[in-house]
Amino acid sequence: MIVTRFAPSPTGYIHIGNVRSAIYPYLLARQAKDGKMILRIEDTDRARYVEGATELIEDTLEWLGLNWDEGPIVGGPNGPYFQSERQDIYLQWAQKLVAAGRAYADPTPPEQIDEYRKQCSQNKVPFLYRNFRPEQTPEWQPGMPLRFKAEPKNYTWHDEVMGDLSAGPEVQDDIILIKKDGFPTYNFAHIVDDAEMGVTHVMRGAEYISSTPNYLALYDALGLERPKLVSLPHILAPQGNKKLGKRDGAKSVTEYRDDGILPEAMLNYLACLGWNDGTEQEIYTKDELTNRFSLDRIQSSGARYDETKLLWMNGQWLRRIYDTDGPEALFSRTTGFWPESAADVSDEYKLKVLSIIYDRLKTLSDLRTMTDYFFKDPVIDLEMLLQNKFLKKLSESELEDLLKRTIAKLADLESWTADSLQEVLNALLAETGKKPAELFSLIRIALSFAPFSPALNLTMEVLGKETSLARLNAVASSI
RNA sequence: GGUCUCGUAGUAUAACGGUUAGUACAUCGGGUUUUCAUCCCGACAACGCGGGUUCGACUCCCGCCGAGAUCACCA
Numbered sequence: 001m002i003v004t005r006f007a008p009s010p011t012g013y014i015h016i017g018n019v020r021s022a023i024y025p026y027l028l029a030r031q032a033k034d035g036k037m038i039l040r041i042e043d044t045d046r047a048r049y050v051e052g053a054t055e056l057i058e059d060t061l062e063w064l065g066l067n068w069d070e071g072p073i074v075g076g077p078n079g080p081y082f083q084s085e086r087q088d089i090y091l092q093w094a095q096k097l098v099a100a101g102r103a104y105a106d107p108t109p110p111e112q113i114d115e116y117r118k119q120c121s122q123n124k125v126p127f128l129y130r131n132f133r134p135e136q137t138p139e140w141q142p143g144m145p146l147r148f149k150a151e152p153k154n155y156t157w158h159d160e161v162m163g164d165l166s167a168g169p170e171v172q173d174d175i176i177l178i179k180k181d182g183f184p185t186y187n188f189a190h191i192v193d194d195a196e197m198g199v200t201h202v203m204r205g206a207e208y209i210s211s212t213p214n215y216l217a218l219y220d221a222l223g224l225e226r227p228k229l230v231s232l233p234h235i236l237a238p239q240g241n242k243k244l245g246k247r248d249g250a251k252s253v254t255e256y257r258d259d260g261i262l263p264e265a266m267l268n269y270l271a272c273l274g275w276n277d278g279t280e281q282e283i284y285t286k287d288e289l290t291n292r293f294s295l296d297r298i299q300s301s302g303a304r305y306d307e308t309k310l311l312w313m314n315g316q317w318l319r320r321i322y323d324t325d326g327p328e329a330l331f332s333r334t335t336g337f338w339p340e341s342a343a344d345v346s347d348e349y350k351l352k353v354l355s356i357i358y359d360r361l362k363t364l365s366d367l368r369t370m371t372d373y374f375f376k377d378p379v380i381d382l383e384m385l386l387q388n389k390f391l392k393k394l395s396e397s398e399l400e401d402l403l404k405r406t407i408a409k410l411a412d413l414e415s416w417t418a419d420s421l422q423e424v425l426n427a428l429l430a431e432t433g434k435k436p437a438e439l440f441s442l443i444r445i446a447l448s449f450a451p452f453s454p455a456l457n458l459t460m461e462v463l464g465k466e467t468s469l470a471r472l473n474a475v476a477s478s479i
Numbered sequence: 480g481g482u483c484u485c486g487u488a489g490u491a492u493a494a495c496g497g498u499u500a501g502u503a504c505a506u507c508g509g510g511u512u513u514u515c516a517u518c519c520c521g522a523c524a525a526c527g528c529g530g531g532u533u534c535g536a537c538u539c540c541c542g543c544c545g546a547g548a549u550c551a552c553c554a
Contacts, residue, residue, distance in 0.1 A: 241547065
C-alpha cells in the first residue's frame with residue numbers, strides 16, 4: 001500500500017519550482033496497484049492565506065492531469081482535508097504530549113525570546129530555545145503557545161533520494177507545536193496528519209532535511225511509525241544558483257497553459273528534471289512516466305530550470321499529438337489561441353491552416369502571430385518586399401513583371417490543389433529562368449507579408465484562388 | 480557562525496572499477512527546389528582540486544575548494 005500526498009499551503013499560485021512535489025507523489029501512487037494520493041491544504045497560517053489560492057491549486061493539478069483520491073472536492077474517509085478544520089485532532093495529540101511531559105506551555109513573551117536570540121548571536125553561539133527553557137511553566141491554556149520538550153540525541157535516518165543521513169543534537173530544539181492563535185505549526189500538523197491519513201511516503205522539497213531530526217523526535221514522542229522520507233532536490237532559477245522561487249519571476253504553472261504550453265509537455269519536462277529512467281528516451285506520456293518512475297532514480301543534486309528545453313519538448317508534443325492522435329486532436333487544443341481575425345472563420349478552414357502550420361509551432365500561442373494573414377489581407381509593406389535578401393537585386397519593374405506573369409499563369413489554373421499549384425510554380429521557374437529563392441520569395445511575401453510561412457503551394461491552396469490572385473494583383477499594382 | 484546536503488560539457492543527464500566518457504537541449508556548420516520551422520547529417524564542448532585504496536577510478540575513502548539549504552508562534 002502506497003499513500004502519498006501533496007500538501008501545499010494556499011498562499012498563491014503553484015509555480016514550476018514546486019509542482020514537482022505534486023508530480024512525483026502522483027506518479028508513485030499511480031504506479032502502485034492500490035496506491036492513492038491525497039491532496040491536503042495546509043492553511044494554518046491565517047496571515048498568509050490567499051483567497052482563491054486553493055482553487056488555483058486544484059486548477060493546476062487538474063490541468064496537469066494529476067487527480068487525487070482524497071482531498072478537497074472528492075472528499076474521502078480521512079477528512080477534513082483542510083488543516084484549519086482539524087483543530088480538535090491536533091489538540092488531542094498535543095494533550096497526549098502534555099500528559100507525557102513532552103510538551104509545555106510557554107509563557108515567555110516574544111520580546112524576551114528575541115533578546116535570547118540576540119545574546120546568542122553576540123556570543124556567536126547557536127540559538128537554541130531549549131537552553132532558555134523556563135523553569136516553571138504554567139498549565140497550558142488557549143492563547144498560549146505550546147512547545148515540544150526536546151530530548152536531543154543523535155539521529156540517523158534513510159532518505160529515499162539522499163541516502164543515509166544523520167544529524168546531531170545541536171539541531172533539535174523545543175519547537176512550537178501550537179501557536180498562540182491556537183493553530184498548529186506545520187512542524188506539528190503535518191506529522192499528525194500524515195499519520196492519521198496513513199501516508200506512507202512523505203515527499204517534499206530538500207529544504208526540510210534540516211528539520212527532519214525534529215520531526216523524528218516528534219514521531220518518537222508521539223509513538224508514531226516513521227513514514228518513508230523522500231527529499232526532492234531543488235529546481236534552480238535560470239540565473240544564479242538559488243532555488244527557483246516567485247522572486248526569480250517563476251511563473252505560475254497555469255500561466256504556461258495560457259502561453260500555449262501543453263500539459264503533456266509540462267509534465268514530461270518537469271518529471272524529467274531531476275529524474276530519468278536510465279534510457280535515452282526523452283518524450284514520455286503520463287502512462288509511461290507512471291510505469292517507469294522510481295524513487296531511486298531521482299537525482300540528489302539540484303537541477304536548473306531551462307525554458308528552452310521546455311519549448312523544444314512542447315514542439316515535440318504538438319507534432320506528436322497531430323501525427324498520432326490526428327489533426328482534430330490538436331485542433332481541439334487550439335481554442336483561444338487563434339488571432340482575432342479568425343474569430344468568425346469556420347473550424348474547417350482553421351483546421352486547414354493548422355495542418356500546414358503545426359510543424360512550425362513551438363507553442364499554441366504562436367498561432368496568434370503566425371497565422372494572421374490566413375484570415376485577413378496583410379498590410380502591403382513594399383519595404384519588406386524590396387529589401388528581401390533575394391529580391392533586392394531585382395529591379396522594381398522586373399518584380400512587377402514577374403508578379404504579372406505569375407498572376408496570368410495562375411488565373412488559368414482550374415484545379416487549385418497543392419499538386420497542380422506546384423506544377424505551375426515549377427513551370428514558372430522554367431519560363432522565367434529565375435531561381436526558386438527569387439520567384440518564390442516574391443510570391444510568398446506578396447501573399448503573406450510575414451517573415452515566414454508554410455510551403456508556397458500549400459499556403460496558396462489554403463488561401464484559395466480568389467484570395468491569392470487578389471493579393472498578388474494588389475501588390476503588382478502598388479509596386 | 481552552527482548543522483546538513485550537493486559537485487560529469489552552457490543546460491538536463493548516462494556511466495553503478497576497465498568506454499575513443501554516451502544522449503538530449505542550446506550553439507555553430509551542412510543537406511531536404513523560397514523564408515521560417517520540421518526532419519536528416521556533422522562539429523564544438525564535461526568528470527571542481529589534491530591525496531590515497533587498486534593492476535586500473537567519474538565511480539570507493541580522506542582532505543580541500545566551490546555551491547546550496549536551514550537555523551520563525553512560515554510552510
